[in-house]
Amino acid sequence: MNNLDMNWQKTLSLFQGKLDDYGLDKITFDSFFTTLEIKDIVGSVVTITIDTKWSLDVVEPYLTHLQEIYNTVTNGHYQLHLMTEEDFKQSHAKQEHLLHFDDHLNPDLTFDNFVIGNSNRIAQNASLAVAMKPGISYSPLFIHSNSGLGKTHLLNAIGNYAKKRDPSINVLFTTSENFVNEYIQSLANHAMDEFNYKYRQMDILLIDDIQFMATKESSSEIFFNIFNTLISNKKQIVITSDKPPRDLKGMENRLVSRFSSGLTVSIDTPEFETAKAILRKKIEIENVDYPITEEVLDFIATHFNTDVRELEGSLKRLLFYKLICGKKLDVIDLNFALEAFSDSYSQPTQKKELTVSNIKKCVADYYNLTVAQINSKSRTSSIIVARHIAMYLVRELIEDISFIQIGHEFGGRDHSTVMKACHKVQQKLEKDMNYRQAIQDIKKKLV
Numbered sequence: 001m002n003n004l005d006m007n008w009q010k011t012l013s014l015f016q017g018k019l020d021d022y023g024l025d026k027i028t029f030d031s032f033f034t035t036l037e038i039k040d041i042v043g044s045v046v047t048i049t050i051d052t053k054w055s056l057d058v059v060e061p062y063l064t065h066l067q068e069i070y071n072t073v074t075n076g077h078y079q080l081h082l083m084t085e086e087d088f089k090q091s092h093a094k095q096e097h098l099l100h101f102d103d104h105l106n107p108d109l110t111f112d113n114f115v116i117g118n119s120n121r122i123a124q125n126a127s128l129a130v131a132m133k134p135g136i137s138y139s140p141l142f143i144h145s146n147s148g149l150g151k152t153h154l155l156n157a158i159g160n161y162a163k164k165r166d167p168s169i170n171v172l173f174t175t176s177e178n179f180v181n182e183y184i185q186s187l188a189n190h191a192m193d194e195f196n197y198k199y200r201q202m203d204i205l206l207i208d209d210i211q212f213m214a215t216k217e218s219s220s221e222i223f224f225n226i227f228n229t230l231i232s233n234k235k236q237i238v239i240t241s242d243k244p245p246r247d248l249k250g251m252e253n254r255l256v257s258r259f260s261s262g263l264t265v266s267i268d269t270p271e272f273e274t275a276k277a278i279l280r281k282k283i284e285i286e287n288v289d290y291p292i293t294e295e296v297l298d299f300i301a302t303h304f305n306t307d308v309r310e311l312e313g314s315l316k317r318l319l320f321y322k323l324i325c326g327k328k329l330d331v332i333d334l335n336f337a338l339e340a341f342s343d344s345y346s347q348p349t350q351k352k353e354l355t356v357s358n359i360k361k362c363v364a365d366y367y368n369l370t371v372a373q374i375n376s377k378s379r380t381s382s383i384i385v386a387r388h389i390a391m392y393l394v395r396e397l398i399e400d401i402s403f404i405q406i407g408h409e410f411g412g413r414d415h416s417t418v419m420k421a422c423h424k425v426q427q428k429l430e431k432d433m434n435y436r437q438a439i440q441d442i443k444k445k446l447v
């Protein structure tokens with residue numbers, strides 16, 4: 001007999017000794033109480049089963065006495081929970097079923113095939129740290145970048161890596177859109193218990209593209225609760241988004257502040273060498289068995305480098321063109337690449353004309369402000385931030401424009417005010433990754 005059974009038998013025999021006090025007789029005790037069995041202890045809840053519903057009705061009124069005795073025997077603070085054998089089996093089956101959910105991880109997206117460069121090193125390092133020790137140091141981890149730069153890849157890599165190290169942990173990858181749909185469906189099917197149970201038992205919850213949840217109020221509410229439960233149970237949450245937490249328009253402040261409470265990292269557009277390394281990796285994965293010259297890689301890395309998806313697409317196009325062109329080629333060289341991209345590649349076009357007004361407009365749009373607010377004397381902090389960035393970008397992007405001219409363009413301000421603003425931006429750029437990303441995003445829209 002194990003400890004658990006011994007404690008229970010002791011409880012029953014002490015209970016039996018007090019039958020008179022409880023107004024019970026031996027025949028009732030022998031018929032109903034001796035079949036009680038401890039099935040499960042989760043935390044402080046001890047589940048006891050009984051064979052039938054009518055036996056349950058007889059025993060239930062005496063449960064608090066049994067609980068008192070059990071806590072004296074075990075010197076614990078347990079709550080006894082009584083249910084029929086049948087109910088226990090059903091709820092167990094439900095939980096077993098829920099434990100076999102699909103993790104939705106893509107096994108092809110791993111750290112092994114994620115190319116590291118300056119543009120993504122911090123995000124990759126943070127992701128790996130989290131995958132090695134989920135929930136320990138950086139929860140939530142918030143990864144943001146423009147589209148196609150590897151956020152989904154890293155999310156999957158975290159899940160795949162962690163599962164490989166410990167196959168017993170519960171990992172779930174989902175997009176915020178799927179989360180919202182699943183929530184709506186669970187509400188409609190009266191299956192919110194299952195929904196909550198599933199999400200709350202995760203050791204690692206990976207949520208892609210959180211920006212879609214911004215305006216979904218009730219889904220945000222339930223997500224907020226799940227988020228808090230997981231974080232307070234030291235579980236790992238990783239979230240991705242196309243912008244940093246504070247720029248998630250429409251997202252509740254309490255969620256934004258929770259998102260910022262862990263570690264926030266960003267991914268930039270791959271620089272030339274990283275773009276080439278990614279191309280080489282993709283060539284290796286595709287098992288390309290003919291040489292592609294360095295010049296071709298340079299060409300693609302220079303002209304199709306907005307994001308990694310574009311790099312991948314260009315390579316696929318090149319390989320496809322080789323397949324269908326009908327030429328017998330031993331090597332893919334630059335001439336062939338120029339032919340393959342003849343309709344999508346044109347000589348670099350002239351830069352868009354940059355004027356003070358279109359820089360102001362672009363910054364104002366980015367921050368959801370008007371140009372009049374940028375020019376105004378308002379001291380509201382969000383307007384000041386946008387105004388300073390606009391001044392800085394004017395100074396940086398328009399050749400030979402003086403501080404005096406800029407001051408004039410921004411509502412007749414003094415040149416020293418403009419100088420101070422530009423200096424402040426420069427200082428903040430060096431320290432604040434999110435700020436740097438915002439300025440890069442605006443620049444990208446302008447140039």
Ligand SMILES: Nc1ncnc2c1ncn2[C@@H]1O[C@H](COP(=O)(O)OP(=O)(O)OP(=O)(O)O)[C@@H](O)[C@H]1O
Binds near residue numbers: 114149242278308309
């Ligand atoms: N550093 C990298 N090394 C190898 N492949 C990469 C890298 N970064 C991105 N990729 C590949 O680029 C493609 C796009 O990446 P991914 O889907 O992860 O981007 P994303 O940032 O999540 O985009 P979106 O915001 O549009 O969802 C994927 O095929 C991914 O495997």
